[in-house]
Amino acid sequence: MNYLTPKQRRRIGYVSAGALGFGAIKTGLAGAAGTSSILAVGSGAVLLIPSLLRNCSLYGQVITSFVPVGRQVWLTIDDGPTPENTLEMLDVLSRNNAKATFFCIGKRIADNPELTTAIHSAGHSLQNHTYSHSVGTFWATTRRRALLEIRECSRLIQNASGISPIQFRAPAGLANPLLHRAVEDAGLSFVGWSASGLDGVPRDPTAVIERIMHSVKPGAIILLHESSLKNMKPGTRAKTLEILLKRLHQEGFTTTIPSLQLS
Numbered sequence: 055m056n057y058l059t060p061k062q063r064r065r066i067g068y069v070s071a072g073a074l075g076f077g078a079i080k081t082g083l084a085g086a087a088g089t090s091s092i093l094a095v096g097s098g099a100v101l102l103i104p105s106l107l108r109n110c111s112l113y114g115q116v117i118t119s120f121v122p123v124g125r126q127v128w129l130t131i132d133d134g135p136t137p138e139n140t141l142e143m144l145d146v147l148s149r150n151n152a153k154a155t156f157f158c159i160g161k162r163i164a165d166n167p168e169l170t171t172a173i174h175s176a177g178h179s180l181q182n183h184t185y186s187h188s189v190g191t192f193w194a195t196t197r198r199r200a201l202l203e204i205r206e207c208s209r210l211i212q213n214a215s216g217i218s219p220i221q222f223r224a225p226a227g228l229a230n231p232l233l234h235r236a237v238e239d240a241g242l243s244f245v246g247w248s249a250s251g252l253d254g255v256p257r258d259p260t261a262v263i264e265r266i267m268h269s270v271k272p273g274a275i276i277l278l279h280e281s282s283l284k285n286m287k288p289g290t291r292a293k294t295l296e297i298l299l300k301r302l303h304q305e306g307f308t309t310t311i312p313s314l315q316l317s
């Protein structure tokens with residue numbers, strides 16, 4: 055392997071480590087683990103587990119807070135634009151004098167370019183959340199696939215708004231070392247969150263907001279979603295946003311889109 059550069063060797067190491075993790079865990083679950091398999095499970099799992107932890111910084115920096123002025127928080131809204139919710143949420147933000155960053159999915163931008171333009175025109179930030187948002191597989195992505203997904207999403211945002219994204223958020227917040235390298239290749243900052251109401255699954259707005267408020271402090275990054283889920287009542291996303299903004303206001307918080315002077 056002497057003909058490989060250190061960088062190339064590191065790449066192969068990552069891939070091997072991932073494969074080892076999968077194989078070893080499979081063996082362990084089948085109940086056929088001998089001493090060597092147990093060791094393999096140990097080493098493979100240690101390398102694999104960070105890929106399955108949201109906002110994990112072990113393989114590269116993930117921004118989970120910013121330096122606030124006073125009681126500022128950063129509101130982020132993922133998975134749009136959507137015909138069901140985007141305009142209604144923009145209306146709520148406008149009525150509450152709030153600004154947000156929308157981490158948008160490329161294929162939804164392609165389907166709804168006018169909604170993407172509307173987000174930008176209302177003074178909010180459009181950022182990159184991959185082209186296809188393949189939650190089930192993207193945490194195990196290759197560097198090449200990740201870069202294609204990121205570049206296509208950025209291209210669509212650029213076409214709709216004239217602005218080049220500077221930030222990236224991974225689907226479900228999961229990442230491996232190769233995804234971190236792809237995000238670096240694309241020149242983007244990797245953004246996570248610190249206050250989530252776990253609203254990626256159907257949940258009562260009150261429960262979502264209580265959970266967020268429990269974690270909110272100045273410099274927090276709040277995560278909300280805008281896509282409608284099965285059995286979700288129409289208007290739930292906008293209602294959740296409206297109540298959250300009122301609670302934040304009551305507790306003296308203001309929203310901002312930070313200029314990335316990050317802590």
Ligand SMILES: [Zn+2]
Nearest residue numbers: 132133225226
């Ligand atoms: Zn998402």
